[in-house]
Amino acid sequence: MTRKxxxxxxxxxxxxxxxxxxxxxxxxxxxxxxLRSRYVSDWTLFNQLVFASAVYVFFTNLLPxxxxxxxxxNLTGExxxxxxxxLTILGVTGPFSILAENIYSLxxxxxxxxxxxxxxxxxxxxxxxxxxxxxxxxxxYTMRYVTTFSTExxxxxxxxxxxxxxxxxxxxxxxxxxxxxxxxSVIGASGTFLLAxxxxxxERWKPLFHRYVRMGxxxxxxxxxxxxxxxxxxIGELSTLDxxxxxxxxxxxxxxxxxxxxxxxxxxxxxxxxxAAIIPGxxxxxxxxxxxxxSSIICTIDRYGTKKPGGFAxxxxxxxxxxxxxxxxxxxxxxxxxxxxxLHSESLLRTVREEVPIEVKGDRKTEIRERQEVYEQxxxxxxxxxxxxxxxxxxxxHVLGLTPTSVLAGLFLFMGQQSLSVNPILSRTFHLLTPxxxxxxxxxxxxxxxxxxxxxxxxxxxxxxxxxxTLTKAxxxxxxxxxxxxxxxxxxxxxxxxxxxxxxxxxxxxxxxEKEGERVRGxxxxxxxxxxxxxxxxxxxEERGRRMETVV
Numbered sequence: 001m002t003r004k005x006x007x008x009x010x011x012x013x014x015x016x017x018x019x020x021x022x023x024x025x026x027x028x029x030x031x032x033x034x035l036r037s038r039y040v041s042d043w044t045l046f047n048q049l050v051f052a053s054a055v056y057v058f059f060t061n062l063l064p065x066x067x068x069x070x071x072x073x074n075l076t077g078e079x080x081x082x083x084x085x086x087l088t089i090l091g092v093t094g095p096f097s098i099l100a101e102n103i104y105s106l107x108x109x110x111x112x113x114x115x116x117x118x119x120x121x122x123x124x125x126x127x128x129x130x131x132x133x134x135x136x137x138x139x140x141y142t143m144r145y146v147t148t149f150s151t152e153x154x155x156x157x158x159x160x161x162x163x164x165x166x167x168x169x170x171x172x173x174x175x176x177x178x179x180x181x182x183x184x185s186v187i188g189a190s191g192t193f194l195l196a197x198x199x200x201x202x203e204r205w206k207p208l209f210h211r212y213v214r215m216g217x218x219x220x221x222x223x224x225x226x227x228x229x230x231x232x233x234x235i236g237e238l239s240t241l242d243x244x245x246x247x248x249x250x251x252x253x254x255x256x257x258x259x260x261x262x263x264x265x266x267x268x269x270x271x272x273x274x275x276a277a278i279i280p281g282x283x284x285x286x287x288x289x290x291x292x293x294x295s296s297i298i299c300t301i302d303r304y305g306t307k308k309p310g311g312f313a314x315x316x317x318x319x320x321x322x323x324x325x326x327x328x329x330x331x332x333x334x335x336x337x338x339x340x341x342x343l344h345s346e347s348l349l350r351t352v353r354e355e356v357p358i359e360v361k362g363d364r365k366t367e368i369r370e371r372q373e374v375y376e377q378x379x380x381x382x383x384x385x386x387x388x389x390x391x392x393x394x395x396x397x398h399v400l401g402l403t404p405t406s407v408l409a410g411l412f413l414f415m416g417q418q419s420l421s422v423n424p425i426l427s428r429t430f431h432l433l434t435p436x437x438x439x440x441x442x443x444x445x446x447x448x449x450x451x452x453x454x455x456x457x458x459x460x461x462x463x464x465x466x467x468x469x470t471l472t473k474a475x476x477x478x479x480x481x482x483x484x485x486x487x488x489x490x491x492x493x494x495x496x497x498x499x500x501x502x503x504x505x506x507x508x509x510x511x512x513x514e515k516e517g518e519r520v521r522g523x524x525x526x527x528x529x530x531x532x533x534x535x536x537x538x539x540x541x542e543e544r545g546r547r548m549e550t551v552v
Contacts, residue, residue, distance in 0.1 A: 027137045027313035034309040041308075045377040052219035053347040053375075054383035059222055060340050061090055062388050063411055064162075066246050066400065068097050071168075072332065073247070073255060075101040077108065079116055080332050081255025082248045086392045087262075088326060089385045090334035095161065095287060095470070095478070100332060102476045103280055113273055116330050120266035121274050123327030125281025126288065130320025133289055139312040142293075147506050149459065149493070150485040151294050152425050155342075156463045157482075159420040161470070166412035169405050173244055181241040185406035188229050188243075192410025196225035197417065219347065222414060229407050246408070248401040251394060254330060264330040280476065284323075287479035288335040292319055295341040303422075304345050305352075305373030343418055348374040428456040428505070443504065451501040 069085035072092070080100070085092060092100075103122070107115045132138075166189065173185040199221035202214045209217075217224070233243055249255060254262060269277075292315065300306045319335060326333040352373055355366040391400055420426055431439055432453050439449055462485070469478045494502070 023137070024135050027139060028134055028317065031311040031314035035311055035314065038308045042376065042378040045375055046379050047375070049215075049219060049348065049350060050375055050377060050380050051383070052216075053344065054380040054387070055220060055223050056347045057340065057344050057380060058384040058387045059226055059411070060343060060415055061384065062086060062391060062400075063226070063246075063403065063408055064165075064340075064415065065090075065092065066248070066403075066408075068092050068165075070247050072097055072100065076104040076115060078256050079104070079330070082246070082397070083252065083255055083392060084331040086388050087329075087331050088322075088334035089388055090340075092332045092334060093158070093291065095158070095291065096284075096332070096335065098161075098470045098475050098478070099280075099283065099287065102473070106476075111273070113269070116264045117266045117269040118273060118277055119280075120264045120327035120330070121269060121277035122280040122284060123323045123333055124266070125278045126284040126333075127320040127324035127327075129281060129285040130289070130316050130323065133285070134313040134316040134320070137313065138289070138316070139293065142289075144508070145490060146293075146486055147489055147508055148424070149489045149506050150482070151297060152423055153459055153463050153466070153485060154290070154294050154482055155298065155419060155423050156425050156459070157466055159416045159423065160463065160467050162412045162416035162419070164467075166409040166416070169409035169412070173405060177242050177244060181243045184233065184238065184241055185243060185404070185409070188233065188404060188406030189409035189413065191232075192225050192229045192407050193413040193417070195228065196222045196410070196414045199224055200418075222411065225414075226403075226407055226411065229410065230403055233404055233406075244405045246401050246403045246405065248397045249394075250397070252392065259330065262329045262331065264328060266328065283476060283479055284333075286483055288319060288323065288333075289316065290479065290483060291335050292316065298342045299345045303372065304349065305371060306376060307373075308376050340415070342422070343415065344380070345374050346418070346422070348380065350375065424505075425456060425459055428452065429460070432456060443500075446500055446504065451497055452505055455497060455501065455505050 065085045065088075066082050069080065069082040069092075072079075072085070073081040100119070103119060104115045107113050107118050111118070170182075170185055170189060174182045177185070199217045202209075202217035202221070205214055208214070232238065233241060253260065293312065296310065296312060296315065300310060323333040323335075349372050351370050353368055353370050356369050358365055358367045390396055431449065436449065442449070442452075466478055466481050469475060469481060489506075
């Protein structure tokens with residue numbers, strides 16, 4: 001007896017029901033509801049730590065953005081410079097700057113078309129693609145299959161790009177300045193980096209200084225180091241050196257001498273190239289969506305103790321809108337930043353003490369335990385954005401121009417180190433160099449670290465391979481290689497490593513800490529309206545129940 005096939009409409013109809021994964025606007029409605037419930041409370045919290053965080057994020061966004069702007073100015077034919085990048089508030093990421101430089105090269109050498117109109121159409125196409133992702137609830141059925149294997153590699157790639165940018169700054173100093181100035185640049189970069197790292201540990205200097213002094217040194221570590229090494233080369237004989245400083249604009253107008261206003265005449269691009277721009281638009285969408293989702297997930301992991309519900313779909317709509325506006329205005333688009341976004345969360349961490357009831361030999365007692373959580377508010381974002389907009393005015397831009405590029409190199413090193421220090425790949429790399437007798441015990445039934453070491457080496461080699469791709473003509477396609485890690489991880493790596501090994505080193509990035517190997521059945525998922533996706537996790541309402549299916 002032959003089995004009757006299920007009609008296609010019966011297969012797809014459940015997907016678009018009110019609670020179905022493809023129900024249009026489902027996550028957007030939930031995000032807007034969550035936004036209304038939390039928006040007022042986001043503005044009621046302000047303290048010294050929030051202000052310190054705003055200062056830190058100001059420096060870590062503005063100065064690297066200006067440096068990327070210097071690169072873009074040289075490598076995009078003066079179309080984007082130091083006035084355009086700060087206008088985006090967040091600046092641009094290393095991966096996008098690589099992508100933009102290669103698109104410009106193609107426009108000039110191969111396509112023979114103007115860069116800015118083609119880029120404008122690429123970003124406009126990226127805008128409607130972002131809208132589609134948000135409308136069709138892409139977060140639920142894409143990021144829920146992403147594991148920490150991919151997010152750790154992406155975070156490591158960003159750390160390497162920042163360290164590479166620091167090396168490039170020193171290489172430029174070597175090529176454009178005297179030997180004495182270059183040697184000072186090395187000292188200035190190393191000093192900026194080491195002093196910032198040293199001050200960031202001030203909270204552990206007890207009993208030295210008062211607690212508030214130690215807190216201040218920790219919270220303003222990067223700012224203090226930057227200010228010191230901006231002033232140092234202007235003291236004594238160092239002031240005679242021909243060191244390089246940041247190249248800044250002297251007026252509020254586009255960097256390109258061919259433009260007088262911040263508006264791109266994108267409608268004048270030939271129709272065939274307008275449609276051809278869909279391809280880079282798709283690549284930009286892939287990069288921005290993955291970058292934004294990963295940075296949001298990393299910023300809201302359990303380490304930060306976030307409580308308020310997230311808004312991934314709403315964020316993607318806003319990202320698409322600003323992407324199109326940036327293209328029309330002729331400025332580079334901004335997106336979720338690594339490592340700045342997680343560093344922002346790190347700068348808002350505080351220690352909370354709470355009484356926990358325990359039972360000792362039948363007696364009920366209370367125990368004081370410490371946990372960490374971040375201040376969830378909007379003031380640090382608002383203040384750092386206001387500061388960056390202030391510094392695009394000519395007087396403040398002149399002050400910014402006093403910054404030696406060696407300080408930027410040191411800041412790049414510091415940001416790379418800060419991002420790397422919380423990446424699990426680093427700790428597992430140390431395990432590679434540790435004698436087996438000194439390694440921590442493994443959970444049963446694992447008895448050897450060999451498989452874990454092989455997994456770590458695989459992540460390092462994959463990251464190195466993708467980084468090498470960013471240095472070649474294939475650089476515009478590197479986001480595709482990053483996305484390809486997701487199916488490779490799910491379809492191939494399960495056959496190489498056992499479930500027990502993957503349970504130790506890997507986990508679902510968006511499922512609230514579930515181990516690899518546990519999958520929530522799509523048809524059983526019901527998102528809680530109040531806490532739908534807090535902390536970047538796919539949180540399933542316990543009141544409504546859920547069934548788990550083990551996938552071997």
